[in-house]
Amino acid sequence: MKERxxxxxxxxxxxxxxxxxxxxxxxxAVKQREIIEENKRQQEVTIHQFRQAQKDIxxxxxxxxxxxxxxxxIITNLNFAITVAQNELEGDVK
Known part of the structure; x- marks a missing residue:
């Protein structure tokens, strides 16, 4: 091409x-430039989406x-409540 x-x-x-x-x-050349510009735009959108996904994660x-x-x-409190209830029941049985 250069030679021509x-x-x-x-x-x-x-x-x-x-x-x-x-x-x-x-x-x-014009079409290639348009494609390059569109690819850059899509890349920017993808980068933005990726960064947003990182923030969300x-x-x-x-x-x-x-x-x-x-x-x-909650589980600790429930276990405590169960233990208290069992102790009360054991006290009522005696």
Whole structure:
């Protein structure tokens, strides 16, 4: 391609088929630029979504930890209540 462009630069008259080729190359370059820009945009969207997902995971992990701690306290309290109830029942039986 470079050689063809250099040859065309040296010509004083450019044949019609060469002009058609130049136009085709320019159109391809425009399409490639549009594709690159769209890919960059999609990449930015993907990065944003990934970062948001990371934040959501961190938040859910924190929520999970808090829920687990709360549940452990409830279980401890229930075990204590069961022990107290059993002791009271044993005291009533004697």
């Amino acid at each position: 462009i250099e040859r065309l630069k040296k010509l004083t008259y450019i044949p019609q088929n060469e002009i058609a080729w130049l136009i085709e190359q320019a159109e391809l 961190q938040q859910l992990s924190g929520d999970r930890k808090r829920y687990k701690q709360a549940l452990e306290k």
